[in-house]
Amino acid sequence: MDLQALQGGFADPAREAAVAFRACLEAMARPGTIHRVAGVQPPAPLSVAAGVALLVLGDQTTPLYLAPSHDLPVIRDWITFHIGAPLVGRAQAAFALGTWADLLPLDDYPAGTAEYPDRSATLIVESPDLAPSGAVLRGPGIREAASLSLPALDEFRRNAALYPLGCDFLFTAGDRLAGLPRTTQVS
């Protein structure tokens, strides 16, 4: 483990994590909105926003799956030191991290059960860019319609069809993030 793994966490964890969580919560509650976050400097290729999401939501109790794009020693070390999440396979994951292509297929992740639909994975999708254009989103959290640059349509349609089961998504690009819960209808 080199020194890089020990650096880049929140300087003032309680306050910075509180501000960052509000951005994550707003992103998930208002699909299509894009939020800026700050406070951590994770090692490349992990983006600032993905690092923030992991630090705010992850800990020793949240099994994490690293897709091949992010399954690198430097990221493993950083996550082990700052978060302590057990690194697991897709079927056990509470969170998954990677690029869209490397995270597929979605069927591999827990989608929850009829009694406990909350026991499903949240996928943190590292994206090249986020823009309020492209796919049209409708559903809870959206007044009429919103737009967000999504990496695909069919996968999200199929995921929404599982409702109330299904995965939830956080898209991260640089220091910006957006959310897509299972309730959102994409077209």
Place this chain on the structure above:
Amino acid sequence: MEDYNFAYLDEQTKRMIRRALMKAVAIPGYQVPFASREMPMPYGWGTGGVQVTAACLTPEDQLKVIDQGADDTTNAVSIRKFFQRTAGVAVTEATAEATVIQTRHRIPETPLTEGQILVYQVPIPEPLRFLEPREVETRRMHALEDYGLMHVKLYEDIAKHGEIATSYAYPVKVEGRYVMDPSPIPKFDNPKLGGNAALQLFGAGREQRIYALPPYTQVVSLDFEDHPFVASKADHPCALCGATDSYLDEVIVDDEGGRMFVCSDTDYCTGRQQAWTEDAA
């Protein structure tokens, strides 16, 4: 100030609550179990709402706390002081200025806006609990969308009283899927649950459940075609501000049967009275 971690709870607990909140928002109306902590106040005083507020609060927030619409009652005052001491946040009584509003059993009269969060204190989160005491059963009923029992209950109201006599904690259906207890708000407030611009979060401390309504969520109060839902209130104007559109409390003023009806939302009532005096001056 530094005697406590920011907003009282430790970071591990906040992450656990924050994960529950993220799933609650993703599944509107579904009750997410969470490991509720013992808080420095008794159950029934809003320990669930306090934990949700603590997990959401940022140093820049303006916090408002109301108890049955009032900013100046014991429960509201003590929770407001709790967060002033442990989080150092600014507090306000003005609904429009607040970014986070913790409420016990009311939705403010002033319409909420985007960016505001309304946190409800919930005593019994399970709408089916008084019809079916077993958690295993009610969980299965939610899984199977088996809500017939709730309609039987409302029907029995009609058979006994000629109308649906449920006047608070009136059950609603969220996005056509989950039947949800809106906490014991008067049914007058039910129409404000759906299509609200604010994010609504519900915390039940003793029962260890968190649930949520994202902004602009579809929320329908359960009813029958021939007995539609009616958002009722006392048929009087407010004795202090004259409002005819706000929810009223009945106040006994003497021991000879004297009574008056006043707004339960103190901020709304005070604001109207001030506007009135300014106009007169």
